[in-house]
Structure formats: C-alpha cells, structure tokens
Amino acid sequence: MTTGLDGIVAAETVMSLVDGQRGVLVIRGLPVEEAARTLDFEGVLALLWDGFADTADLKPRLGAARAAAFRHVPRLLPAAAGLPPIDGLRAMIAGLADDAPNKEGDGTPLGLVAAMPVFLAALVRLAQGKALVAPDPKAGHAADLLRMLAGKPADPKLARALDAYLVTVSDHGLNASTFAARVVASTLAGAVASVTAALCALKGPLHGGAPGPVLDMLDAIGIGAAAPGWIKAELAAGRRLMGFGHRIYRTRDPRADVLKSVVAGLSSRRIAMAETVEKAALVALHRHRPDRPLDTNVEFYTALVLDAVGLDRSLFTPAFAIGRVAGWTAHILEQEQSGRLLRPDSRYVGPQPSLAA
Ligand SMILES: CC(C)(COP(=O)(O)OP(=O)(O)OC[C@H]1O[C@@H](n2cnc3c(N)ncnc32)[C@H](O)[C@@H]1OP(=O)(O)O)[C@@H](O)C(=O)NCCC(=O)NCCS
Structure with a gap:
C-alpha cells in the first residue's frame, strides 16, 4: 500500500495536465511554455476561471478588488505583524472569513486573488518600518505587487518577468496545496477557508517552501x-x-x-x-x-x-502563493460545481479491542 496517495486519481479537472513521463505541463489547453510567453497573470486567471466565474473586464475588476482589499489592512495587519511573511499572509487571508459575504473584493475568489499581493506588501512594509503603499487599480497585478513593495513604479522588464513566473506556477494538477483547497471546498466551507488551507499546505519545504x-x-x-x-x-x-x-x-x-x-x-x-x-x-x-x-x-x-526581480528569499513562498491562488480558486470553483464530498478511506492497522470475557 502507498501512503502518499501516489497514482490515485482524486478528481477530474479541466485545469491542467501534468505528464510526468514526458515532462509536459498543459494549462487549459496551452503548453506552459506558450502560456508564460503570451499571457500575463490576469490572462491566465481568465483562462483558468473560464466557464466557472465571471471573467469579463477582469483586469479592472481585479484592480478594484485590490483597492477593496487594502481597506481590510488596518483591521487584519496587527494580528499578523511580526510573523514570517507566509504565516502573516495566511493569518490575514483567514481574517477575511469574518467579512460580509459577496461584496466584490471580500471573501470571494476575486477578492482572495486580489488580497494576496496587497496583504503581503503591507506585511513587508510594516516589518521594514515604512509607510504602507495603497494599490494602483490601473496597474497590472504583478507590477502592482512590485510597486507596493518598493514604493515606486515597477521596472516593466521586472514586472514582465514576475508575470511570467506567476503564469508558470498558476496551476499544476492535484499538488498538495490544491488538493487541500479541494478537500476543504468539498465540505462547502467556502473560498476563504479553502484558500487558507492551501496556504497551510504550501508552506512546507517539500512543496512551496523550497x-x-x-x-x-x-x-x-x-x-x-x-x-x-x-x-x-x-x-x-x-x-x-x-x-x-x-x-x-x-x-x-x-x-x-x-x-x-x-x-x-x-x-x-x-x-x-x-x-x-x-x-x-x-x-x-x-x-x-x-x-x-x-x-x-x-x-x-x-x-x-x-x-x-528583487524579492527577498523570505517572500519566495508568498510569491508562489500569489501565482498559485489562480489555480486554487479555479479548483475550488470546479470542486463546488461537482458537489461531492472528498472523503478517502483508511485501513486500520491498530490494536483490536480485547473481547470481553
Ligand atoms: C519533491 C519531493 C518531495 C518529491 O518527493 P517524492 O516523490 O515523495 O520522492 P521520494 O521522497 O519518494 O524520494 C525518492 C527517493 O529519492 C530521494 N530524493 C528525492 N528527492 C531528493 C533530493 N532533492 N535530494 C536527494 N534525494 C532525493 C529520497 O531521499 C528518496 O530516497 P529514499 O527512498 O531512500 O528515502 C522530493 O524530491 C524532495 O524532497 N525534493 C526536495 C525539495 C523540493 O525541491 N521541493 C519542491 C518540489 S516542486
């Protein structure tokens, strides 16, 4: 028996194909090489969400959602201050659970995707003792992360490189964090809880911590x-x-x-x-x-x-999360559509109760 679920198919998905023998990754029909060359983060998000969420005018709506997320920072930042960035990010994202549901920009898939760079930049600026930088709703998502971190407009070449990175890591089959997101989504716990679970799984050095x-x-x-x-x-x-x-x-x-x-x-x-x-x-x-x-x-x-692109190594795992949340939210939407609780079985190998005399 395998204890790592190797080779077990736990979900059908249209999101991505990982062919481990041939070394091929296809994201909704596009080879990863082509996706990284031709799409920015908003482009891959629209590709992944297609048919599952509203993708019209995604760029301005994502920008507006970043601005909305910034309004949560004063409430959520104090409890996350001082934590390692990936833990602070998780704490702030989890804090969105208490918000009024379904205003665009709060605990919806769009709101969660938007909140990630905003919360991360706020954590970093606070740790550096610098004033927080509000999002620019007109900027691209990748460029805005660099802008909010540095407090000055991003070099377009670096923003493009970060975009290519975010697209490259946007989805990857049923990896540990995506699986965690789908398990929680399958209980109908909602997007905030599912993305929080994914962030917990991503942190480990065998996954996103490397x-x-x-x-x-x-x-x-x-x-x-x-x-x-x-x-x-x-x-x-x-x-x-x-x-x-x-x-x-x-x-x-x-x-x-x-x-x-x-x-x-x-x-x-x-x-x-x-x-x-x-x-x-x-x-x-x-x-x-x-x-x-x-x-x-x-x-x-x-x-x-x-x-x-100028990120400190403590921000590498959070940066991974900023890209992978595109896939997490797509899988959450897909899982919610399937409606089936994910609940595997286990084989008991512990002691049997002694038979009463
Ligand atoms: C990614 C990873 C967890 C995959 O693990 P896996 O499929 O479970 O592979 P296994 O753990 O079964 O490894 C098989 C064997 O190869 C060895 N191995 C795997 N990756 C190794 C590595 N990076 N360096 C040295 N040995 C390695 C293991 O020690 C194991 O040997 P063992 O059977 O004697 O214990 C593993 O390769 C790893 O730990 N890599 C380093 C961390 C990393 O880069 N993570 C990012 C992943 S994208």
Missing part, C-alpha cells in the same frame, strides 16, 4: 568549484537537495526551463553559478540514486527569477 533554501544552498556553496564536494557531503549526510526531485516528473520539470529562460533575460549575478551547481547536482543525484530519476524542479530557477 526556493528560499535553494538560494541558501547557492550561498553555502559559494563558488562553482566547491559544488561537487558540498553536494556529495550533503547527500552523504542524508539531506535532500532543494530544487531537485518531484513526485510526478520522472524527467525534467518543464517549468524549470521556462523560468531559466526568464532569468536569462534579466541581469542575474547568480545564473552562471546556478548552472554549475545544477550540473554537479544532477551528476551527484544520478550516482546517489541510479534507480530513481531525480531532475531539476520548478523551485531551482524560481529562486533565481524571484531574486532577480
């Missing part, structure tokens, strides 16, 4: 020549290399190459070093587990893209 440690790894290695020795020692100590391996892919994660080409278009001081480390890691992992294909996953080049 890209920060990827940069830690690059820093610890220091220079490319040190990579083989450092990696060998790490594997010998029984530790996993962050940014490698995947539950579904038995070949290279196609998102790794999409993000590698995004980072190649930016002036990243880390790219040459990262390529050296990647090569050394692939050789070492093959030696370490010749029976198990362990290749580069999305998180390796995520770390480089997000670093190059």
